[in-house]
Amino acid sequence: MRTFIKFGMATAAVLASGALAHARDLTVTSWGGAYQNAQTEAYFAPFRQQTKIPLIDESWDGGIGVLRTKVEGGNATWDVVQVESEELAAGCDEGLFEKLDFDRIGGKERYIKEALHPCGVGAIVYDFVLAYDKDRLKDPPKGWADFFDTQKFPGKRALRGGPKSTLEIALMADGVPADKVYEVLKTPAGVDRAFKKLDGLKKDLIFWKAGAQPPQLLASGEVALTSAYNGRIDAANRDDKRNFGIVWNQALFTIDSWVILKGSPNRDNAYKVIDFMGQADNQAKLPLKIAYGVTNRDANKAIPPERLKDLPTAPDNFKTATEISTEFWLENIDRLNERFNKWAATQ
């Protein structure tokens, strides 16, 4: 009899969990790690508390293939996902995301214009910047032209081991104005020009793969100058007490966005959480924990000025930055990656 009761309870539990799985809680998926911890503090926990809407947060490593499988399988287990700009553009074209109704998340005028997309709204802004060690370089570099000037700034340099960001940097160093970079890069002559510029620096150049490497390369003195994600440099300064400098001039920026997966059963709550994460007061809390810029036009006012200056979206930093072109790279990454690797392998 006891066994029977146990069996009955187990069956009931299975049935109940099946029913729960059917009416699934709102699930928000982001990049994990320190970043998602900051998001939990700034967004997820207060949202649960204030709205009493249950929210599950999960993490992923990106990849349009993952989203494709989820949506096309017809039973996506995520509702709101943070995606990179290329996943946003490709997924929107492929119909993987809901078209966003901006009126439900505070209207288009609430956000900076770079954050607007038919299928997504910008969550954070982050930069590729030129970084250096202030303890070693008294006279700071001014831009990418200095990066290529081994007379004035002796020592090795590090760039990301791939064509994206590297070719843009080479062209800017060669005197192409930031707003003309992709115009030039779209022509075969422009690509040749970028590689030619890189040729001149080749023997002093190291390539990094992981975002954690540039601060390490600077700290050990292996390189004098490097390209880096601004957040990593900020973290090294704050957590490891480094004295690294960032050149905001000619920075390249990109935006990660929130999307709602097509066919989400929790669409109303998905809009609520995206709206919540788009409010200026809430957004202003995130950069205190991690050095990413946020997308609400009014968020900067709520951020203390001494912190604001470390962010890509501080007015002075933002006005000299160029957005990495999603369209360009979606189309050309395969070919240029082959060419880049060919170039990198020849001495």
Next chain:
Amino acid sequence: MTDPVSLTRSLRRSRRRRQIAAAACVAPLLVFTFLVFLLPIGDMLRRSVWNAEVASAWPGVRAAMSAWRSEGGGGVPPEPVFAALAQDMRGTYGTPALGAAARRLNYDLENGRSLVFNTARRVAPLDGPTGAWTDTLIGIDRRWGEAETWSAIDRARLPFTDFFLLAALDLQRGEDGLARKPPQQAIYLEILGRTFSISMAVTLACLVLGFPVAYVIAAQPPSRANLLLMLVLLPFWTPLLVRTAAWVVLLQENGLANQFLAALRLIDRPLRLIYNRTGVLVAMTHVLLPFMILPLYSVMKGVPPSLMRAALSLGAPPFTAFRRVYLPQVMPGVAAGALLVFILALGYYITPALVGGGADQMISTFIAFNTTDTANWSLAAALGTVLLAATFLLFAIAARLGGRYRLGVLG
């Protein structure tokens, strides 16, 4: 009492039962191997020739082009193909199928992605057949009037293709048959060669370093041998990334290795030990050394020391005794260790990525790049297939040479 027929039958039954029991014991492993090994490899082989994106997104185009091609058409197709394309584009606009087709064309056709999406965006709102689709499409983008565009669609329209396998071998199919890719895009053969040469160098280094160590350990009394083996296994207890990062610290320009050499006044300026081939070889050899030492040790332990003593006492010089008596007996260990290290080395990519330079990236890096970064799974599968085939080929050659060598030694 017992009749012989039923005895045979019961004997047979018991034998069958034993066979079933044996099969049941092996079955889980067989199923496991099938599911996690054979099935994925089969899927990889399938993906390397799979080409269904355009065929399934645009069935009309496929049919119209087949009709046109079977009539011997070339260059730019006639109106029915254009009409079918417009119709199919309108049908797939905003669906994943169009994205897949655009992505597939983009592999073969520069700016193919934007060509497809821009055209689909413009064609979708037009209602009803407007008649001259040829002019409409060429009006939207003049590349629809170019033979190059259509030969790319032609290559993409059949459900199977050799496009990706050829690309993995730096080849392409042009208007006049197979051709080598232009030098700037021809990278994979070089990378494949590099993958094999790095793996062989690492195998050799492991053998040279590991053989004496295994020999020494095998000669120790068991208690000390166990302690030494623990030391050999120590690297296994540290994660791969930590071990690799440790080499960065040791080998970098101001690292311990350079400081040490400078303190001994052997060098007056730092050597470049990392972010080049040296760093890759050092770090990979370190990581893989236990895989060489363990099989060598297990074989060497079984070689009775009396045999070497006998050879020496019969007058063989030490080297001859080693070569003629000891080496042939430990050859299975050498072969097993070398095979293990070589196979593992072929798949390395985190280590070369972190301690190598631009000329030291191995083929797995590109397989990973195509799998995760650009989601070009067909090319990733084709590169995997080429690697698999090249590895098999190499082992077939090695097995033949090895067989002859052993025969020579025995004879």
